[in-house]
Amino acid sequence: MKNQIDKYSRDIVYKQTVFEKEGLSRKWIADDKQTFVYDFCTLYVLNQKNYELLGKWQLGNDLSFDICGTTVDDDTIFCSIRNGKIITLDRQSYLLREDL
Secondary structure, X not given: OEEEEOOOXXXXXXXXXXXXXXXXXXXXXXXOOEEEEEEOOEEEEEEOOXXXXXXXXXXXXXXXXXXXXXXXXXXXXXXXXXXXEEEEEEOOOOOEEEEO
């Protein structure tokens, strides 16, 4: 959830829910444009400035094929999937490619 709080009154002036449920296992990385969050089998891409959800992808199907790690470069998001797969996501087109 993203909140904006008035610095004088401390009232919440804007609230945005990003994730559907609470989670303690989320891991994230970020660059100057986007934030990348993964939670078990789901990858989320958020706008770095306003945390707007740009996309959500279900990359695995259970805990034996969940996301184990993520890294990014200027063009691609790389996701390591348990049991040997690498899934890449183009940062412009958001097309997925699976490599063994």
